[in-house]
Amino acid sequence: MSDCCSRRALLHSAGVVGGALALSACGAAENTARDAASSAGAAASSALKDAVSKATVPVGGGKVLADQKVVITQPTQGDFKAFTAVCTHQGCIVADVSGGTINCACHGSKFDIATGEVKQGPATQPLPRKTVSVTTDGIKVT
Known part of the structure; x- marks a missing residue:
């Protein structure tokens, strides 16, 4: 060999x-x-460390907490909702809340502030909901 x-x-x-x-x-x-x-x-x-002041979430709008990947909305007076801030299209963090929608600047997807449902694509899936607790200290999300 x-x-x-x-x-x-x-x-x-x-x-x-x-x-x-x-x-x-x-x-x-x-x-x-x-x-x-x-x-x-x-x-x-994914749970907010501190309560968010109710005054910082406008009626008919919302607030994006990018570092915690959460968006809190107030569709009508005193009715607070929360969703993941991660767009279901390609995972970008949504940019803002205006005009009754949660808006992703990456590709233009828009989501309803009350339900998280897609209002405009390219996203096809809604934003997953989070649990909201409203206390005298503010809004907590889990």
Whole structure:
């Protein structure tokens, strides 16, 4: 047998491939754990840390809290709603609330401030709702 095809060369190659597969599996497990931790962190941060003042959410409009990925609206006096601020089209954070819609500046999608339903595409899915609690301290979202 030549050196390229010797038993020793074959065993060495198998060891290198096996080691690479083991390292690859470790990396995949690490990525899975990191993704799970990231998802848990995102879920924990989905609740507002502090109450938002009712006065900062205009009637017929709303307020985008981009850092917390939440949009709070007040379609009619005293009726507060909350939705994810992540556009269902391609994941941009919505830009503002005006004209009775929650507006995404990335591609022009518009969502109803009372229901989160799509008023104008390209988005085809509504904004998912969040739970709103209105207290004397303000508005809390979970």
